[in-house]
Amino acid sequence: MSASSSSTADTTTSHRVVTLAGAAARRAAIEEAVLPAIVALLVAAIVGDILILSFGQNPGTVYRLLLEGTWGNAYGLGQVLYKATTLTLTGLAVAVGLRAGLFNIGAEGQLAAGGFAAAMVGLILPSGLSALVTLPVYLVAAAIGGGVVGGIPGVLKAKFGAHEVITTIMLNFVVLALLNYFVAAHMRVADSLHTAEIHAGALPPLSAFISGFHGSAANVVIFVAILAAVVTGWFLFRTRRGFELRATGLQPQAAEYGGVDVRGVWWRAMALSGALAGVGGLNFVLGYKHYYEDAFASGAGFLGIAVAIVGRNHPLGVVLAALVFATMSQGGLAVNAVVPKQMVDVLQAVVIIAVAASVPEVRRMLRRGR
Amino acid sequence: MILIAFLVQTLRIAIPYLFAASGGVVSERSGLIAIGLEGYMLGGAFCAALASYYSGSAWVGLAGAMAGGVALALLYAVTVIRFRADQVVVGIAINLLVIGVTRFFLRLAFHSSANSPRVPGFGAEQSGTGVVALAHNPLVWLGLVSVAFVSWQLYRTPFGLRIRAVGEHPAAATSVGIRVAKIRYLSAALSGMLAALGGAYLALDQHQFSAEMTAGRGFIALAAIIFGRWDPFRAALACLLFAAAETLQIQLQGAQLIPSQFVEMIPYVLTIVALAGVVGRAVPPAALGKVAD
Numbered sequence: 001m002s003a004s005s006s007s008t009a010d011t012t013t014s015h016r017v018v019t020l021a022g023a024a025a026r027r028a029a030i031e032e033a034v035l036p037a038i039v040a041l042l043v044a045a046i047v048g049d050i051l052i053l054s055f056g057q058n059p060g061t062v063y064r065l066l067l068e069g070t071w072g073n074a075y076g077l078g079q080v081l082y083k084a085t086t087l088t089l090t091g092l093a094v095a096v097g098l099r100a101g102l103f104n105i106g107a108e109g110q111l112a113a114g115g116f117a118a119a120m121v122g123l124i125l126p127s128g129l130s131a132l133v134t135l136p137v138y139l140v141a142a143a144i145g146g147g148v149v150g151g152i153p154g155v156l157k158a159k160f161g162a163h164e165v166i167t168t169i170m171l172n173f174v175v176l177a178l179l180n181y182f183v184a185a186h187m188r189v190a191d192s193l194h195t196a197e198i199h200a201g202a203l204p205p206l207s208a209f210i211s212g213f214h215g216s217a218a219n220v221v222i223f224v225a226i227l228a229a230v231v232t233g234w235f236l237f238r239t240r241r242g243f244e245l246r247a248t249g250l251q252p253q254a255a256e257y258g259g260v261d262v263r264g265v266w267w268r269a270m271a272l273s274g275a276l277a278g279v280g281g282l283n284f285v286l287g288y289k290h291y292y293e294d295a296f297a298s299g300a301g302f303l304g305i306a307v308a309i310v311g312r313n314h315p316l317g318v319v320l321a322a323l324v325f326a327t328m329s330q331g332g333l334a335v336n337a338v339v340p341k342q343m344v345d346v347l348q349a350v351v352i353i354a355v356a357a358s359v360p361e362v363r364r365m366l367r368r369g370r
Numbered sequence: 371m372i373l374i375a376f377l378v379q380t381l382r383i384a385i386p387y388l389f390a391a392s393g394g395v396v397s398e399r400s401g402l403i404a405i406g407l408e409g410y411m412l413g414g415a416f417c418a419a420l421a422s423y424y425s426g427s428a429w430v431g432l433a434g435a436m437a438g439g440v441a442l443a444l445l446y447a448v449t450v451i452r453f454r455a456d457q458v459v460v461g462i463a464i465n466l467l468v469i470g471v472t473r474f475f476l477r478l479a480f481h482s483s484a485n486s487p488r489v490p491g492f493g494a495e496q497s498g499t500g501v502v503a504l505a506h507n508p509l510v511w512l513g514l515v516s517v518a519f520v521s522w523q524l525y526r527t528p529f530g531l532r533i534r535a536v537g538e539h540p541a542a543a544t545s546v547g548i549r550v551a552k553i554r555y556l557s558a559a560l561s562g563m564l565a566a567l568g569g570a571y572l573a574l575d576q577h578q579f580s581a582e583m584t585a586g587r588g589f590i591a592l593a594a595i596i597f598g599r600w601d602p603f604r605a606a607l608a609c610l611l612f613a614a615a616e617t618l619q620i621q622l623q624g625a626q627l628i629p630s631q632f633v634e635m636i637p638y639v640l641t642i643v644a645l646a647g648v649v650g651r652a653v654p655p656a657a658l659g660k661v662a663d
Contacts, residue, residue: 055478103458162645163654165458166596169405169589170638181631302462309459340477345470352463353445357453 028366033312035362040310040354044347051346055339062335069334070327076334078206078216082288083300083326084319085218086111088225089280090304091311091318092232093150093273097164098313099236100269101249106153106168107277108301109175110146114278115285116179117145119292122285125200131220134201139224142282143275149175150274154267164270176295183294194293203287219287226319228276233315245269277301303329306352324351376617378501382575384613385513386411386568386584390591391598391605392520393564397443398600399524400557401537401657405461406446407565408588409468413438414566416472419579420479423489428574431489432509432567439566440559442468447558451551457659465588473581485580492574509571516564521602533557537655565591593641600655612637 052059070076090107097104104110121141125134153167180193187195206218236242247255248265256262284296303325310324311317325348332344390411394404414435421434446464449455473483480486492507504510524530535543536550544550565588572587573579590612598605619633 051474105458105462156642156646160646162642162647165403165405165659166592166645167642170593170641173586173589173638174635174642177631177634181629184631185629299466302466305459305462306466309456340474340483342470342473342477346467346474347470349463349467349470353449353455353460353467356455356459356463357449360454 032359032362032366033314033317036355036358037310039358039362040351043354044350047350048343048347051343052339057338062338065335065338066327066331070330074210074212075214075216076330078213078218079330080323080326081206081222082217082219082283083329084322085222085225085287086280086283086300087303087307087322087325088319089228089283090277090301091307091322092228092315093146093275093277093280094304094308095311095313095315095318096232096236096245096276097269097273098308099249100245100265101252102154102157102266102269102273103165104150104153104168104270104273104277105165105305106150106171106175106274106301107280107304108297108299109168109172110149110274110277111280111297111301111304112179112295113149113175113281114142114146114275115281115296116182116292117278118142118282119195119198119285122198122200123195127199129201131201131203135203135220135224138201138203138282138286139279142278142280144278146278146281147271147275150277151267151271154270154274157270158263158267172301176297180294183292188294189291192293193295194289194291196291198286198290202290203282205287217288219283221283221287224279224282228279229315229319232276236315241268277304280304303348306348309352310355374501376614376621378504379620380610380614380617381510382504383616384609385510386571386587387591387594387609387613388513388517388606389568389571390565390588391594391609392516392602393561393568394591394595395598395600395602395605396520396524396533396557396564397561398595398658399537399655400533400554401540401655401660402447402450402554402558402561403457403461403659404561404592404595405458406442406464406588407561407591408584408586409461409465410439410442410562410565411569411572411584411588411591412465412472412582413442413468414569415573415583416468416475416569416579417566418570419486419489419573420475422491422574423486426490428490428492431574432570435566435570435573436563439562439564439569441562442566443558443562444555446562447555451554469582472579476579476581483581486578488577489573489579491577507571507575509567509574512567513571516567517602517606520564524602529553529556534655537657540657540660590637593637596654597637597641597644599644599653608637608640 049059052062070080090111093107093110094104118138118141121137125137149171153164153171156162156167157164183193183195189196203220205213206222207213207216236246244255244260245265247258247260248262252262280300285292307318307321307325311321328344328348332341335341390407394407397404417438418431418435422428422431442464446460449460450457476486477483492509524533532543532548532553535548536553540550569584572583591609594608594612595605597608615633615636619630
């Protein structure tokens with residue numbers, strides 16, 4: 001045996017070891033992502049059973065009703081997809097922030113601001129335009145509206161070190177009060193809290209393509225949400241800026257030492273996060289109602305936090321988590337005749353707490369097992 | 371006379387803030403972010419109404435509120451201390467949880483999706499909103515005392531010293547034999563109890579619980595804590611300031627000088643400004659929100 005051939009054998013073996021290690025690491029990563037979700041669903045099912053039994057109903061019946069009213073018919077599915085659209089965008093918003101090490105609690109206000117900005121543009125645009133022309137305009141308007149609201153806490157953090165958790169919470173209240181003022185004082189239709197109807201380039205509902213969705217609120221913004229998830233994934237994992245963003249999130253000092261402009265990443269990540277949430281506003285304002293209505297966000301921004309946490313800040317996870325939370329929200333309406341729909345609010349909160357509590361636990365367990 | 375009416379109304383509005391802010395200061399100074407104050411208050415309001423309704427006594431209502439607040443705060447503390455969950459995530463989830471749970475049990479216990487029936491409160495039924503009615507409400511006095519109590523406890527007792535130690539430098543506290551987790555559990559319980567009393571004040575004052583009746587008051591208390599730079603007395607002053615602004619807005623409503631939305635913004639804008647450090651930066655406890663090892 002010559003020296004060279006033995007060295008070749010060595011490299012082959014070590015190469016195989018590396019691949020095995022890679023596969024094991026991937027399997028561990030998947031386990032780490034999936035186990036907490038399973039734990040959370042189990043805990044939620046138990047809590048759900050208790051709530052349903054306390055109301056004197058049969059859990060099996062209620063869960064069957066819940067599934068039939070959501071995935072069991074085209075209308076229910078359309079409603080789930082509609083709700084998942086907004087949640088995907090607010091979930092992506094929170095996930096991008098968390099990847100940069102920033103906790104954006106302001107998605108609620110950013111979502112509203114994005115919807116408001118798009119509505120303002122829509123009220124100005126001439127009514128004859130087609131959706132192909134207006135959609136890009138609306139997208140930009142909503143992204144700017146949300147991006148500005150998200151960018152402010154980012155700049156405050158980069159320039160003054162103001163903690164983004166508190167500033168985004170506080171800014172939510174400021175933005176929502178401000179928008180309420182604009183609508184209530186200046187642009188509402190009598191006896192309502194919404195603006196006049198927008199006629200410029202209505203975004204078509206999904207029922208225009210698949211008639212089964214008729215009556216549901218699902219609309220083409222769902223494709224925007226899917227595209228946003230793909231682009232966000234590409235940006236985070238395939239571009240230099242995305243790498244810098246994740247490096248900053250993992251260890252800002254190390255990133256800074258490696259030449260990353262950490263403060264720049266902070267405000268840009270917050271602006272991007274806000275822009276994603278802002279685009280979510282299109283779903284209600286231009287895809288569904290065709291007017292801006294005060295307080296339309298109604299918690300979808302806060303649920304975005306849940307979606308990001310359960311989806312483990314990964315675009316694919318966010319989309320799946322958005323579907324789960326949307327199913328729960330719509331399912332609440334489906335079972336409301338039997339048990340109060342607030343049951344699902346409780347279960348959503350339980351899922352968040354269970355995932356948040358089991359992630360560190362599962363990580364430690366897996367590490368110990370190796 | 372106008373001045374007295376103004377002060378009375380300011381105090382009425384400030385009492386729930388004072389309770390929640392005093393509790394929140396304890397929690398935050400021990401290193402636990404107090405985002406869940408809103409949930410503790412709402413839970414407290416519901417438990418107060420429930421216990422008061424079934425017992426016929428407002429005092430039992432208070433006990434119920436305290437029990438509910440402590441239970442919620444311990445749920446928070448166990449998940450973030452024992453299970454090392456993220457404090458912000460769990461805090462927000464607690465708020466969502468309480469909104470859902472109170473609405474669910476509102477339907478279960480009172481068959482209503484909006485509010486409870488009339489429940490016993492403190493003092494004479496029709497004593498109005500004047501200074502006499504205010505002075506006859508033990509919760510008003512308790513709210514004022516809670517500020518002094520928390521301040522005394524934080525700065526003048528060994529327990530308070532420990533709270534501040536685990537909030538600033540848990541590793542150092544551990545090295546001198548302080549059990550960080552125990553101090554934080556106690557701080558959380560105290561914060562839940564006090565915030566819940568703030569919620570109880572709301573429910574017993576209005577003689578009923580209505581869904582989501584705290585309406586963001588927990589977050590105003592959180593703003594007051596930060597604006598008061600994590601000091602009980604300064605936080606209390608911030609509470610009074612925010613309450614005075616609200617009172618002014620209510621009393622000037624006929625005049626339409628400033629739109630009410632802009633008055634609503636005052637606490638939040640002031641807090642953002644305080645955090646950005648334009649006038650004397652607000653610096654949180656060093657270990658706030660961090661996992662202790």
